[in-house]
Amino acid sequence: MARILVINPNSSQSVTTSIDEALAPLRWPGGPTIDCVTLKEGPPGIETQAHVESVVEPIARRVGADTADAYVIACFSDPGLYLARETVRKPVVGIAESAILLAAGLAYRFGIIAILPTSIPRHLRYVRSLGFEHRLAGDRALGVGVEGLADRAAVIDKIVAAGSRLRDEDGAQVVLLGCAGMGRYRPELEDRLGIPVVDPCQAAVARATSLLALGYGKIA
Amino acid sequence: MARILVINPNSSQSVTTSIDEALAPLRWPGGPTIDCVTLKEGPPGIETQAHVESVVEPIARRVGADTADAYVIACFSDPGLYLARETVRKPVVGIAESAILLAAGLAYRFGIIAILPTSIPRHLRYVRSLGFEHRLAGDRALGVGVEGLADRAAVIDKIVAAGSRLRDEDGAQVVLLGCAGMGRYRPELEDRLGIPVVDPCQAAVARATSLLALGYGKIA
Amino acid sequence: MARILVINPNSSQSVTTSIDEALAPLRWPGGPTIDCVTLKEGPPGIETQAHVESVVEPIARRVGADTADAYVIACFSDPGLYLARETVRKPVVGIAESAILLAAGLAYRFGIIAILPTSIPRHLRYVRSLGFEHRLAGDRALGVGVEGLADRAAVIDKIVAAGSRLRDEDGAQVVLLGCAGMGRYRPELEDRLGIPVVDPCQAAVARATSLLALGYGKIA
């Protein structure tokens, strides 16, 4: 039976738990096992380029040490994606690229909700490097740090506020959550925003599941 | 239990059977039921714009008359996609757009194998309208009609020839089969080409499965 | 003497009459005859994808049954353009593509005035498929249905309001009317907006006239 390893590269077990919880709809009898693990070497949250770089090699080591059939790197910066792909000859997917691919199939223009304003230039570079800049309606920041994401009501209000501007001012028809661990808010967010919301961890695990079912291996 | 209706818009039962056969890896206990049906009103093969247009309304009627949870239009022209989406408030996916989205996650540049040279301008317009022109390495035709697709050995040789040129001359890192019903050739094609091959019907059903699992509804 | 057949695919004779009236400047002694006809099978107005698809085959039949020298499909969705082109070996032009080509020669960035907000995604896809997305400054909707277009003063006020925002907020240097039958308002609209306004029916007939004069046949 196939197994997907989901690596949360920050050391916050609560984030891993949130990710795990949001993946419930992707678990079914006979379907792949989905194991969510916390990268102990990671920082509590990934907010800076230093945080991103610090987990690149640990992620690849974690990938190389696990005999899973596919791997998900559960941080919206897709840290270490290309190194991990060089490490194993099996599918390794990032949650940001997976969210973009899912969103691109839900509507023409998507908006991204960043945690911090400083992530936006990194998002723009990444969206461009994937060739999706024509699809990006906008990128707006919540202005809270990873630790601030724990206050459910406040976070949802902020996401709804940013998402509403993406929808109304920028023309986004679908909104991507630019952070792992908020997938469980999707139902409430979709209710309040009235447009689809993409949780990147769900997107990535669904994609890994498809790749495994169809027998694809290493991603180029 | 969820059910996906796959509509082959041409009237060739043998194509429907081939599609059905290639979907075996997407069937599992507890997973969605996948029903493949033939559109009796369709032409034997969809080769011209007249063929495309002739099935648009029949497809939408078929979609509207079936209580499936998601729908796949199994022709690489994605005929009637927007009309079908207007008809039901559930996911309707085309196989061409699904193949492109899957390919875009397998490698940077994809090539398309068209059946006939006359399909190529239609492909180019469609790829552009989806915003993926930067990803398209090339589009090359087999030069056989739909009826000629029955000769397995000859077809595979022609696909390998076209795919090799896409790979070597155009820089394609993954190849899309621009036709329904050839998914069962994937293993042999991947062996001979050495790069991933996308069967659009598999891509579409896998995508529909993900959309259902994640609770997405109507596509914008 | 050459003859151009202008097909209004909706069944509103009053729209056909308006189109016909706006074409007066393109009629001259010795020039092509311009015949405007109403597609009886069409819906009263073309507002939905179902309306668009319902006229595709009737338009092609009408084209195939008429020995005109060139054909104009007078609906801003350019319904059935590719099917009609497959039907006759003579020029068939759509009014939307013609309006875009004319506008692209009048200024760098054009804005589109849609009738309904639901038309905007269709416009965006179409503009992209033609490769003009860099020229599109914006697309704004009047928010009135086709039937509401009869109230001249109200419609002109709404067009001026939308056009002013396209000009001032979006940077449009020329405005396209995203609907047939409003060409007679051009003088008043240009007076009030201070920038050129393109009536797509005028644009299409002028283009058909040029193609005939220069001896071009079927459009690829």
Add this chain to the structure above:
Amino acid sequence: MARILVINPNSSQSVTTSIDEALAPLRWPGGPTIDCVTLKEGPPGIETQAHVESVVEPIARRVGADTADAYVIACFSDPGLYLARETVRKPVVGIAESAILLAAGLAYRFGIIAILPTSIPRHLRYVRSLGFEHRLAGDRALGVGVEGLADRAAVIDKIVAAGSRLRDEDGAQVVLLGCAGMGRYRPELEDRLGIPVVDPCQAAVARATSLLALGYGKIA
């Protein structure tokens, strides 16, 4: 009665005569008068940037001194287009931009036939500045100077050779003649190439005629 002034900015009366001859299909009773004049100050042919620049101000003076209703600058470098537009509040069109707009309505991808290889970078910059780079299939040079264009048979053979490569290797569906004065070869070229050929002078005069008929003034 409207009058269009076509200015051949090189001093070769034979080129002006050729241009004039190719415009016959655009003259009809009641249509605009089309006057072709030679810019005496111009060089015998426009092959270098120095040639281009040397005619910019003379063209504008010629435009300013003539009470025509519209003006065509009949050199494929569109020299002095923006200056001429600043000089009169009437339509001034260049033949290169007009050829591109006409070609863009005849097929998706066009090829350009340059006289000299040194013109190609200038063409590319210009096509880009107009936003049509996605439509350009290729640009190939004849490798003859303006004076060499007089030998009809040799020139046609060279154009057919370059056009065939544009069609077969670059995917051009329509070919633009990147030079004034070759419009009379269109029938033979289209016969031999099997795809439409655009004479930029014809394209420009047809466009000017349309702009006048529809009452457009200064181009932004």
Add this chain to the structure above:
Amino acid sequence: MARILVINPNSSQSVTTSIDEALAPLRWPGGPTIDCVTLKEGPPGIETQAHVESVVEPIARRVGADTADAYVIACFSDPGLYLARETVRKPVVGIAESAILLAAGLAYRFGIIAILPTSIPRHLRYVRSLGFEHRLAGDRALGVGVEGLADRAAVIDKIVAAGSRLRDEDGAQVVLLGCAGMGRYRPELEDRLGIPVVDPCQAAVARATSLLALGYGKIA
């Protein structure tokens, strides 16, 4: 010892003096001599297309008559750049293209501050012809003529106002001064705007210095 000739194509000696002053940081013992000269034939300021064209040939003559090792055309329209490059087999750089290249290395998206609104379409065409449209965040005009640039305090206030909108509304991360002679305001502007400011004359002379040091000749 290498020498760079900086040609101010307007006849305002005060502008030349300002340019010269802002180049102080690029002068060092052993570095290239930087000579700033005023083009006597030029208009007092370059505001219209007629002004631009009037200096094209005088600039090329000035370039051809001077044995400098590299040349800078110090007007943001880069007038006569291609003609000057055809005249000498040494580097000739324009200040607008140089400013764009420098800005593209300082941040992802740049904004341009135009003197007059009428310059903006010219800027857009030029940015596109260089292939940098994806990097352009916006272009906003001061609305003062060249003569109005003398009032230091007023000009700085206006630049800060336009630059703030480019930064806050358009997302510019760096601002280009779309005019020669304002480089000495850079420190104050950077202080008030909080983002880098590019003086095109400094950018061009720095680039010329690099090209000379590395032994590059004629620019293609």
Add this chain to the structure above:
Amino acid sequence: MARILVINPNSSQSVTTSIDEALAPLRWPGGPTIDCVTLKEGPPGIETQAHVESVVEPIARRVGADTADAYVIACFSDPGLYLARETVRKPVVGIAESAILLAAGLAYRFGIIAILPTSIPRHLRYVRSLGFEHRLAGDRALGVGVEGLADRAAVIDKIVAAGSRLRDEDGAQVVLLGCAGMGRYRPELEDRLGIPVVDPCQAAVARATSLLALGYGKIA
């Protein structure tokens, strides 16, 4: 007096020596001191993603530990660029981005010479993320490893072969060396290829020199 630190992230002292030698033209009395150092922690050559990632943090530490005024990361993968920029508030430039910016000022279309074929997808992603894909004519590999670069005659022959194809088949007007340490071959390569050749290390140090002279700080 300003100082630029050039960090060769591979541990090959001979490469550092070659880089240093090629920088001679950028050293002048009174100009910045240019110190080239070898990153001892680096691998002998940077050929894989693992090599790239392994030097990211060591480079940043080296940058953080040195009080230079500007920093150059002398590997064509620009490893650790964003991390180093987060580390110090001074200019940090990569040699690949610097080579692209220099090339973009030398001609319209540039070609890249990769060492190994596996570097090409990485180059394409990077060129796209910088927004220069329209300028890239092609990317061709030598097919030798870093160690094979020592054989001067063989390497030059291979570069000339790849550069000739970039020039003749792909339309490159300038060629970038996709590797550090080959700058000293520029004169011979330019002689044989007849077009400019960009050594990325020279490009980066020239750019750093300009940024320092003009007082720019941290790059966004």
